[in-house]
Amino acid sequence: MSDQKHVIIIGGGFGGISAAKELRNSGMKVTIIDKNNHHLFQPLLYQVATAALSPGDIAVPIRAMFGKFSNIQVILGEVTNINKREHALELKDGRTFEFDSLVVAPGAQYNYFGNDHWADNAPGLKSISDALEVRERILLSLEEAEQIDDPKLREPFLTYVIIGGGPTGVEMAGAIAEIAKRNMMRDYQNFSKNESRIFLVEAGPQILNGFPKSLAEKARQSLEDMGVSVLLNTPVTEISENQVTFKEGSIETPNIIWAAGVAASPLMNSLGEPQDRTGRVMVNKDLSISDHPDIFVIGDAAHLEEKEGEPLPGLAPVAMQEGRYVGKLIRQQTPVDEREPFHYVDKGTMATIGRAKAVADVKGWKVSGFVAWIIWSVIHIFYLIGFRNRIKVFVEWMWYYFSFKRGVRLITNRFSK
Structure with missing residues (x-):
């Protein structure tokens, strides 16, 4: 023994x-x-969902990380x-x-707050499969909109609702705004970027709860400038197929993303x-x-x-x-x-809003805009596991920054809506 x-x-x-x-x-x-057989860098999962990165850019097989250590076994x-x-x-x-x-x-x-049936129509972002489903919903919606001549009938397919104003929701709304308002519109001929509608829905009085109010307000203004309608104090009361309902109305769309808790x-x-x-x-x-x-x-x-x-x-x-x-x-x-008690060393919080736009609170130093985006980018690349991943993500970001083009726009599974 x-x-x-x-x-x-x-x-x-x-x-x-x-x-x-x-x-x-x-x-x-x-x-x-x-x-799962891989370690996932979840903070960048939204970039897979919005066709900026591939799954392999932000995931590493766990066995590859510990394969050379004989005392560590990995079990799926x-x-x-x-x-x-x-x-x-x-x-x-x-x-x-x-x-x-x-x-x-x-x-x-x-957490769907007791409404687990909402998950079928409002996927979240916790896994690669979640991100790929969201990505394909977005791409399929654009394809369907391209084939509808009546602007009123195609409106739902050019509408996006992100529920939850935390960092994931804010980052997702900003990324979709860039897709809908700039990046992919050049590939479609039957509708214009002005037809796209993006809603960020938050039940509380401000987005980015936990951030200083001044930064949260700058983030909200940046999103509004990008064409996102930020709905504060607007709790969701029901989610059904192709529809989000609030106390004072509803929005029809197949593009519903859950980021609320x-x-x-x-x-x-x-x-x-x-x-x-x-x-x-x-x-x-x-x-x-x-x-x-x-x-x-x-x-x-x-x-x-x-x-x-x-x-x-x-x-x-x-x-x-x-x-x-x-x-x-x-x-x-x-x-x-x-045993000494655990003590967390808070090195700051940050969230990106879009290309060259972010907010950061680093030990009381509040910064927004391009400088915050540089800080966010450097830190996220640093925390990525593996030299290859860091270089690849850096190259992808630089390509996107100068070309405005997102690379991974494949529809493979055709998720039903």
């Missing part, structure tokens, strides 16, 4: 990968389990249950695994721990769960309050710092009473 400690990491996202990197050549057996599978008392977990296919330490980092899913993975229910209203598990200051110091929850699945009663946001930098912290605790086998 081997005395080698077995660490299981659930999830190959930012948190899980960061934890695994800390455990390379640690002398421990490390198993990464993910239902979906964890459905965690037995914290027995230190074991079960996969969807019935396989079971025992562990000495567990890092739970399964990411999040979109996330919820933790349903897997968290199996831990039997207190959870917040979005399903995130309440964790200790060392990111472990109650009475189980060898089980850690990080990233979008964890609820940890650091100041003013507000939980840490579900951002990639938070998950990465948590992953490194937990990985070090496990590698060093730090006793519970000697």
